[in-house]
Amino acid sequence: MPVIQVHQLSKHFGALKAVNQLSFNVNEGEVFGFLGQNGSGKSTTIRMLLSLIHPTSGHIELFGKPLQSHRTQILEEIGAIIERPDLYPYLTAQEHLQLFAKLRSKKIGKEDIHNTLQKVGLLDRSKDKVQTFSLGMKQRLGIAIALVHNPSLIILDEPTNGLDPQGITDIRTLIQQLAKEEGKTVLVSSHLLSEIEQMATQIMIIHKGEKVAEGPIQKLLDPNKMIVHIKTTNDAHAVQVILSGSFSNYLMQRTDGIYLSIPTYEIPLLNQSLVNAGVGLIGLESRNALEDYFLQVTSNSN
Amino acid sequence: MKAIISIELYKIFRRPRTYIAFGAIAALIMVIQLGLKMDGQSYAGFLMKDINDTLTVDGKVLNGYLICYILLQLLLVHVPLLVALIAADMISGEANLGTLRLLFTTPYSRTQWVLGKFIAASIYTIVLLIWLAFLALFVSMWIFGTDDLFLMKSNYVVLIQEQDVLWRYVGAFVFASFSLLTVTSLGFLMSSLANNSIGPIVGTMSAIVFFTILSTLNIPLFSVIKPYLFTTHMNNWKEFFDIKVNENNEAVFGTILNMAKIKTSLIVLTLHIILFVTASVFITKRKDILS
Amino acid sequence: MKKTISYIGIIVAILFAQEVNAQVDPLIEKVSQKLALVNDYVAEGVMKTDVSFIKASLGKVKVYFKKPNLLKVKKEGGISLLPKGGVSVTINSLLNTKQYIALPAGTQSYEGKTLTVIKLVPTDEKLDWVISTLWIDPSDALVYKTFTTTKENGSYEITMEYGQYASYGLPSKIIFGFNTKDYKLPNGITLEFGDEDPISKQKALKNKKGKIEIKYTNYTINKGVSNSMF
Numbered sequence: 001m002p003v004i005q006v007h008q009l010s011k012h013f014g015a016l017k018a019v020n021q022l023s024f025n026v027n028e029g030e031v032f033g034f035l036g037q038n039g040s041g042k043s044t045t046i047r048m049l050l051s052l053i054h055p056t057s058g059h060i061e062l063f064g065k066p067l068q069s070h071r072t073q074i075l076e077e078i079g080a081i082i083e084r085p086d087l088y089p090y091l092t093a094q095e096h097l098q099l100f101a102k103l104r105s106k107k108i109g110k111e112d113i114h115n116t117l118q119k120v121g122l123l124d125r126s127k128d129k130v131q132t133f134s135l136g137m138k139q140r141l142g143i144a145i146a147l148v149h150n151p152s153l154i155i156l157d158e159p160t161n162g163l164d165p166q167g168i169t170d171i172r173t174l175i176q177q178l179a180k181e182e183g184k185t186v187l188v189s190s191h192l193l194s195e196i197e198q199m200a201t202q203i204m205i206i207h208k209g210e211k212v213a214e215g216p217i218q219k220l221l222d223p224n225k226m227i228v229h230i231k232t233t234n235d236a237h238a239v240q241v242i243l244s245g246s247f248s249n250y251l252m253q254r255t256d257g258i259y260l261s262i263p264t265y266e267i268p269l270l271n272q273s274l275v276n277a278g279v280g281l282i283g284l285e286s287r288n289a290l291e292d293y294f295l296q297v298t299s300n301s302n
Numbered sequence: 303m304k305a306i307i308s309i310e311l312y313k314i315f316r317r318p319r320t321y322i323a324f325g326a327i328a329a330l331i332m333v334i335q336l337g338l339k340m341d342g343q344s345y346a347g348f349l350m351k352d353i354n355d356t357l358t359v360d361g362k363v364l365n366g367y368l369i370c371y372i373l374l375q376l377l378l379v380h381v382p383l384l385v386a387l388i389a390a391d392m393i394s395g396e397a398n399l400g401t402l403r404l405l406f407t408t409p410y411s412r413t414q415w416v417l418g419k420f421i422a423a424s425i426y427t428i429v430l431l432i433w434l435a436f437l438a439l440f441v442s443m444w445i446f447g448t449d450d451l452f453l454m455k456s457n458y459v460v461l462i463q464e465q466d467v468l469w470r471y472v473g474a475f476v477f478a479s480f481s482l483l484t485v486t487s488l489g490f491l492m493s494s495l496a497n498n499s500i501g502p503i504v505g506t507m508s509a510i511v512f513f514t515i516l517s518t519l520n521i522p523l524f525s526v527i528k529p530y531l532f533t534t535h536m537n538n539w540k541e542f543f544d545i546k547v548n549e550n551n552e553a554v555f556g557t558i559l560n561m562a563k564i565k566t567s568l569i570v571l572t573l574h575i576i577l578f579v580t581a582s583v584f585i586t587k588r589k590d591i592l593s
Numbered sequence: 594m595k596k597t598i599s600y601i602g603i604i605v606a607i608l609f610a611q612e613v614n615a616q617v618d619p620l621i622e623k624v625s626q627k628l629a630l631v632n633d634y635v636a637e638g639v640m641k642t643d644v645s646f647i648k649a650s651l652g653k654v655k656v657y658f659k660k661p662n663l664l665k666v667k668k669e670g671g672i673s674l675l676p677k678g679g680v681s682v683t684i685n686s687l688l689n690t691k692q693y694i695a696l697p698a699g700t701q702s703y704e705g706k707t708l709t710v711i712k713l714v715p716t717d718e719k720l721d722w723v724i725s726t727l728w729i730d731p732s733d734a735l736v737y738k739t740f741t742t743t744k745e746n747g748s749y750e751i752t753m754e755y756g757q758y759a760s761y762g763l764p765s766k767i768i769f770g771f772n773t774k775d776y777k778l779p780n781g782i783t784l785e786f787g788d789e790d791p792i793s794k795q796k797a798l799k800n801k802k803g804k805i806e807i808k809y810t811n812y813t814i815n816k817g818v819s820n821s822m823f
Contacts, residue, residue, distance in 0.1 A: 050407045052591035076409040086400025090317055099309045103408040145404065354677070356747075356773045356803065357644070361672030450672040457777065461642070461649035464671060545650075551643045553650035 001064055003028050003153055003185045004049065009058030011044050011209075018044040020209040022058070026187055026202070031179045033200030033217070034189035035294060041209035042189045043083055046157045049187075050080055062153070076105060079146030080155040085138035085162075089131035093122050093141050096130070097148050104149040113148060120144040121170065135162035143171065147178075154178060156188045160195055172199050193294045197221065205294060213290075220290035227292035228267060230258040233280030241277040242270075261289070306410060306418030307425070314388060314426050323384035324433055330380070331373055331437045335445060338369055349454050359452065366443035367451040367467050371543065373438040378478060378539070381434060382485040382510050389423045389489030390502035393586060397497040397593045406591055416583045420490055427486045428479055435475050453543055460545055466555050474539040477564065480571045481536035485510060487578035488532075494582040497593050532574045535567035618695040620709055621727075623734040625688050627762040633659040633818040634763065637811045640666070642674050644773055644803035649674065654807060657822045662686040665823045666807070676771045676805055677746045684736050684753075684762070687725055692717040698726070703737060706730050721745060735759060747772050758812050766808045773803040 004026035011019040019041040026032040036042045047053040049060060051071050060067040062074045087096060097116060101108035117123045120140040130138060139162055146154060156175070160168045176199050178184045190196050196203060197217060204214040213220070232238040235258060242251055242260070247270055250260040262270065267286055274281055287295070314320050338345060342364040350359060393416070396402040405415060451462040462470070488509060492502035513533035516524050528534045541564045546557035558564065636656040642649040654673060657665045664683060666675055687693070698710040708728040715722060721744045728738040735755050742748045749771050756765030 047403070047591065050403075052403050052406055054588070054590060072409040072411060074409075075407055078407065080407050082403050082407075084400055086404070088313060088316075088399070088401060091313070095312075095316070099312060100404070100408070102305045102309055103410065105409065352774065352777065353674075356677055356771065358675045358677045359672060360666070360675060361668060363672055449670070450668075452672050458646040458648060461647065461672060461674070463650055463652070466650075545648055547648050550641070551645075551648075552641060553648045555650055 001028065002026060002061075003030075003063060004032075004187065005059075005061040005064075006045075006049070007059040007061075009045065009048060009060060010056045011041075011048060011053060012056045017209050019048070019055075019206075022206065022209065022211055024204050024211065024214060026185060028185050029179060029183050030202045031175060031186045031188065031200045033196035033203040034187060034206070035191070035193060035196055035203060036189070036206040037191050040191075040206050042191075042206060043157055044209075045206070046080075046082060046155055046187070046189060049155060050075070050078065050082070052082070076149075077151050078153045078155060079149065079151035080157070081139075081142040081146050081159060082155075082157045083161070085135070085142035087130045087133075087138055087141060090129060092127050092129050093117065093133075093144070094126040096141060096145060100145050101148055106149055108149055112150070116144045116148045119147065119174065136164055136167045139163055139167070139171075143174070152184055154184055154186045156186065158189055158191070160190065160192075168195065175199050193291060197290060203290060217290070221288050224263045225261055225289055226264050226267065226286045227252075227289055228260045228262055228270065229283075229285045229287075229292075230260070230274070230281070231283040231285075232258070232274070233282060237277075238274060238279045241274060241279055245273055247273070259292075303410075303414055303418050306415060307422050310392075310419050310422030311425060314422060319391075320388060320426070323387060323430055326384055327377065327381065327430070327434050328437060330377060331434070331441070334373055334376065335369065335442060338364065338372070339445065342369075353454070353459060361452075362447060362449040363452045364446060365449040365451075366439070366446040367448055367464075367471075368453070369442040369446050370439040370471065371451065371453060373442065374474065374478075374539070377434060377438065378481070378536070379514065381430065382482060382536075383507050385427050385430065385482050385485045386489045386503055386506035386510065388426055389486040390493045390506040391499050392419045392423050392490060393493040393582070394496040394502045395493070395499045397591070398499050400593055402593060403591050412587045413583050416490075416494070416586045417579070420487065420579055420582070423486050423490065424483055427482045431475060431479055431482055435471075439471055451543070455544075460543065461553065462543065462545055463555060466545075469556075470542040470558075473542040473558075473564075477539040477542065477568065480568055480575075481532075481539065484532050484536065484571045484574045484578070487575045487582070490582045491578040491585075494585045494589070532571060535570045538563055538567040541567075618697065618711065620729055620731055620734065621688070621695045621711060621713075624684075624727075624729060624736060624762065625691075627734050627760075628685055628688055631658070631660075631685075631761050631763065632815050633657075634761075634815070635813045635818060636763070636809045638807045638809040640668065640673065641804075641806040641808075643806065644674070646773070647674060647803075656807065656809070657818050658685065659818045659820070659823065660685075663820070663823045667822075674805070676749060676769045676803070683751065683767075684727075684739065687713060687722070687727075687739070687741070692720065693725075701728060703728055706737070708737060733759065735762060758809075758814075761812070761814060763812055763814075764809065766806065768807075769805040771803050771805075 002025035006025070007023050009019055009022045010017065022045060034042055044053060048055050049062070051067055063077060065074060067074055091099070094113065094117070097113045101113060114123070117126050120143050122137065122140050122144060125133070125137065130141065133141065139159065143156070143159060146156065160171050163171060172195070175186055175188060179186050188196065188200065200217050202215070203217050203220055205212050230238060238258060242248060247260060247262065250262040252259040252261055260270065271284055346364045347354070350363070353359060393402070396405060406412060448464055450464050451467045453460040453462070485506070489502065489506040492505045496502045510533065513531045517528055517531050517534040517537065541560050542558060544559035545553045546559050547553050638654050638656060640652050640654040652671055652673065653669045655667050655669060657667065662685060664686065666673060693713040693715050696712045696714065698712050700707050701710050702708070709731050711727045711729060713725045713727065723742045723744055725739055725741040727736050729736050737753055739751045740748065741751070749769055751770070752768045753764035754766040758765065
């Protein structure tokens, strides 16, 4: 059963369609990577999942229940951080966890708070006021707040924002742990592919509020399906060569250049046949499908 | 809901800003008490100039009860501003800080949050009022002693017996709590409309100052709208200190001249509170949290 | 020159007064004798303040008196309002000084009694009253009414009723009547911004008469009163 079911979700701010007709499912135990540039509608979507923003239209179900009618029950099972780690500067890390623990119906003891702080590596700073924290430490505390009540669904919006490389690695490890060892469902958003591809099992890319790609990471990262971008001095000639040869099935219908979806082992052959046919080859870039999607989206927007 | 109230109170009382109000009230009261202790007689003399032409006033006019009355007159104009400092920040302050989204993703409805926060802000307001009562009444009673309350109003003088005063202060403070809760709820409403701290605080303060001026100006044009302004009613705690007289012009112990006026004001203030809080709930519920 | 004449006038008046006093008015003398029985007293009473712009309740008072003219009204643990300078024009104060000329002014009927009217003019310029009229019942040598004009505090009418202590010339009830001035404080000072009603619109209609009434319940006479009371 999908933990998150989103159907035809839209949010319009006046004329701006921040999210448009977005549908996707997140299954139990998945680490669902939610990719998109800044301003692509990720945060708006996540805020709608958390009922911070009222959708213009569409339907959200979490744990099989409609969000609108079962809001509090659903939120009991969710831990989330949304964008910046905004906290109370005059409270300590421990106080934050104590306060948010109170807001849960589950009994959360001192030990749970201690363990959560340990998990995010803030145990030694637990008695310090947040105003003395670095951005990275605040982000860790934000994650701790999301985890303290041991939710079954964790929604993390740009969790590695502002973290140093070590912090990024730590959070990544933590997310993987939560999914693998504790069986939690994680929805993690980012604008960086490199961050997501190492931890996600499932990926969705949105752009300008619409979904542009979705699938299991293995499929999107399949080495047998590389995307090759060919740059030549004479594109028409090159296309002719490709269409007349055995590569014709691989050619993609794209307007932004010559792209082929091709198994890795055939790339040298393609290169050779183009050279043999006298095509002035400037470059031949190969990348996996996910990277390509992401780059495509990025370049389109520029 | 209890959890919301308790964490909101925890946050309020962990904030340095909260204590500004307590400090400000203490400072104001102490300055006035000190001033009246040093030079109270000339102040009393000035007030009683007209009376002293005809009558000799014998006794401790400047006692704790009168000092408290003077303090309340001065402070109940300013305390609303201090209440606004916290109340008008309850929602917008969190929106500004970005913590509102943390709160609104907890398993509580927004209505619960708004009401919980309002109750917490109200508790703060009441605690502030108790602090004010303690300093203005009990500390004044301790410093200046007690005696009959000799009140000089614009058109007449009221002399209330010592034993007949304290319950009036209890009434006045209960009344004042309604006044201040009206300010709290107004601050709350402003707070639900904005995403920054300063706007609602300044907005609430401006509204209070503006309406207070309208309420106090004796201009016929404003007299028409006066009965509808909450600031007009906020001042009616003073009605507790006016006493009925019988046909022999004797003040009757334990009476209030115009109880109906007090009741009307309490009803008007309560309606304001309900209106402002309901509006805050409505606005907050519909709001998209974008901060 | 004028001054000299007026001085002479005063001296003559004083000499004349003493003579008149001694010879002409036995009634005043009788009243004085009666009053002389009392060296001091402490009286308990209930005071009522009836001034249009004052709302005060009845208050218990203690009145202390000591010869020749020390008088103090003390409200028990409270604030009392007394006519300014009024207490200095009580009968005892007027007569005990012995510094006056008494001029008979006929008789008048007052509450069913025929009272002898005597006017007193002070002979000592330091006294703060200018003239006083006494209405005296010759049968019991009790003063029922006085009307005194003071130098600085206007006129006072004092009426008295007698009871148990009539033999000492001490009233059971005394009413000070006096003129009041306007009372008005600016709103800005009182911070009263509401539409305050005057205490009683009818009373406010230029009722400038104030009354303070003391009803005595009990006198303790000649048991000694310390000077520190005054």
